[in-house]
Amino acid sequence: xxxxxxxxxxxxxxxxxxxxxxxxxxxxxxxxxxxxxxxxxxxxxxxxxxxxxxxxxxxxxxxxxxxxxxxxxxxxxxxxxxxxxxxxxxxxxxxxxxxxxxxxxxxxxxxxxxxxxxxxxxxxxxxxxxxxxxxxxxxxxxxxxxxxxxxxxxxxxxxxxxxxxxxxxxxxxxxxxxxxxxxxxxxxxxxxxxxxxxxxxxxxxxxxxxxxxxxxxxxxxxxxxxxxxxxxxxxxxxxxxxxxxxxxxxxxxxxxxxxxxxxxxxxxxxxxxxxxxxxxxxxxxxxxxxxxxxxxxxxxxxxx
Numbered sequence: 001x002x003x004x005x006x007x008x009x010x011x012x013x014x015x016x017x018x019x020x021x022x023x024x025x026x027x028x029x030x031x032x033x034x035x036x037x038x039x040x041x042x043x044x045x046x047x048x049x050x051x052x053x054x055x056x057x058x059x060x061x062x063x064x065x066x067x068x069x070x071x072x073x074x075x076x077x078x079x080x081x082x083x084x085x086x087x088x089x090x091x092x093x094x095x096x097x098x099x100x101x102x103x104x105x106x107x108x109x110x111x112x113x114x115x116x117x118x119x120x121x122x123x124x125x126x127x128x129x130x131x132x133x134x135x136x137x138x139x140x141x142x143x144x145x146x147x148x149x150x151x152x153x154x155x156x157x158x159x160x161x162x163x164x165x166x167x168x169x170x171x172x173x174x175x176x177x178x179x180x181x182x183x184x185x186x187x188x189x190x191x192x193x194x195x196x197x198x199x200x201x202x203x204x205x206x207x208x209x210x211x212x213x214x215x216x217x218x219x220x221x222x223x224x225x226x227x228x229x230x231x232x233x234x235x236x237x238x239x240x241x242x243x244x245x246x247x248x249x250x251x252x253x254x255x256x257x258x259x260x261x262x263x264x265x266x267x268x269x270x271x272x273x274x275x276x277x278x279x280x281x282x283x284x285x286x287x288x289x290x291x292x293x294x295x296x297x298x299x300x301x302x303x304x
Contacts, residue, residue, distance in 0.1 A: 094134030146219025226268035
């Protein structure tokens with residue numbers, strides 16, 4: 001059994017991204033990541049393999065008793081604790097199984113094998129819509145609500161738009177603010193949500209189709225699936241007419257599969273698309289920001 005934490009470019013990439021997100025608060029924690037991997041490898045009887053990095057997590061391939069797993073290490077902010085609570089509540093039904101966790105920011109999870117091959121967008125969307133309701137359960141305590149989140153978005157969106165250099169017209173920002181202020185307090189049944197659904201959320205784990213990468217919230221179902229309608233915005237702009245057809249097809253399919261309120265689905269998709277577009281502009285990604293806003297325009301133009 002090897003318990004030596006892997007080092008190299010992946011850890012450096014993850015460290016740089018974490019410092020950019022959390023500043024000096026993360027410096028001390030980052031200095032202990034290698035020791036944390038080594039300690040947990042010993043405590044959890046892991047054979048430790050190669051590490052890879054995303055902007056939010058350091059992922060180490062491990063094996064325990066012959067089973068391939070992944071040790072996910074990320075800065076233990078409030079979202080880490082809430083996501084861990086959601087994994088515990090889901091118990092691997094509709095998402096990956098959680099085997100162990102350590103409050104210093106480590107989770108031992110079922111390893112996934114990527115998205116199922118050979119599926120077109122409508123088939124993937126149907127799969128996501130079939131799995132998502134399994135996550136929509138009674139929420140555990142301590143999960144942030146959609147109402148709280150969107151209240152903050154609505155309060156700040158106009159100022160953020162100005163700070164981002166007013167990349168598009170103010171009317172669209174005001175409309176998004178009004179929509180967020182209206183939809184937030186008037187939600188239907190509040191359940192535990194995945195919180196960050198995309199077409200790429202679909203993956204295979206031990207031959208099961210699951211949804212990965214949750215950012216859990218508590219709110220109505222229409223909020224959870226709105227991100228699917230505006231997903232992959234850059235690809236939608238390759239052919240604008242085809243993009244309009246695709247977003248209409250997405251709305252129709254989600255409504256048909258899940259019985260969502262189409263007006264609330266459309267409203268959430270437009271308003272969160274504008275908010276995300278501003279966020280991208282604030283962070284220098286003007287291409288994706290523009291694509292998100294143009295996608296929001298396409299969705300707003302849909303006749304229901």
